[in-house]
Amino acid sequence: MKKVSIIGAGLGGLSAAIHLASRGFDVSVFEKNDAVGGKAGEFVQDSFRFDTGPSLLTMPFVFDDLFAAAGKRIRDYLTLERVNPICRYFFADGTVFDASSEESQMLQGISRLSPADVEGYRRFTRYSKTIYDLTSDIFIFRRESDAAGDQQALARRR
Numbered sequence: 115m116k117k118v119s120i121i122g123a124g125l126g127g128l129s130a131a132i133h134l135a136s137r138g139f140d141v142s143v144f145e146k147n148d149a150v151g152g153k154a155g156e157f158v159q160d161s162f163r164f165d166t167g168p169s170l171l172t173m174p175f176v177f178d179d180l181f182a183a184a185g186k187r188i189r190d191y192l193t194l195e196r197v198n199p200i201c202r203y204f205f206a207d208g209t210v211f212d213a214s215s216e217e218s219q220m221l222q223g224i225s226r227l228s229p230a231d232v233e234g235y236r237r238f239t240r241y242s243k244t245i246y247d248l249t250s251d252i253f254i255f256r257r258e259s260d261a262a263g264d265q266q267a268l269a270r271r272r
Contacts, residue, residue, distance in 0.1 A: 115140045124152020129180055136183045170200045173254075 153167025199212035
């Protein structure tokens with residue numbers, strides 16, 4: 115059995131460990147901090163809780179695939195719930211902004227803060243969708259077998 119050492123127990127390291135272990139590797143994970151999770155952790159002081167990293171899950175299917183690789187079902191361990199607002203921002207001047215996954219609510223919130231920025235937000239979301247549509251097949255959904263085939267095709271061209 116091949117042995118693999120992974121340095122760092124953030125989401126990337128833990129994900130790599132799960133995928134490798136599911137393929138039969140003997141995996142050891144090393145983490146310098148007291149807890150695993152990396153930036154997906156929290157800091158608690160008094161009665162306040164602060165996320166230290168990502169505050170929303172934009173691609174739950176990635177976690178579905180990860181659990182499946184381990185022979186598990188995510189719903190047996192976690193209940194993912196859509197929340198609205200998805201996060202709340204507090205500004206020094208006392209302004210509070212609630213971000214929403216619902217476009218109409220997001221546009222209303224932006225309009226209350228800065229009506230001139232509504233069209234900029236629309237342009238940004240269109241641009242982001244274009245980038246996602248152009249790159250997601252290559253950078254998100256591409257499988258190792260596809261990459262291996264690409265490498266073989268490149269080698270034949272040389």
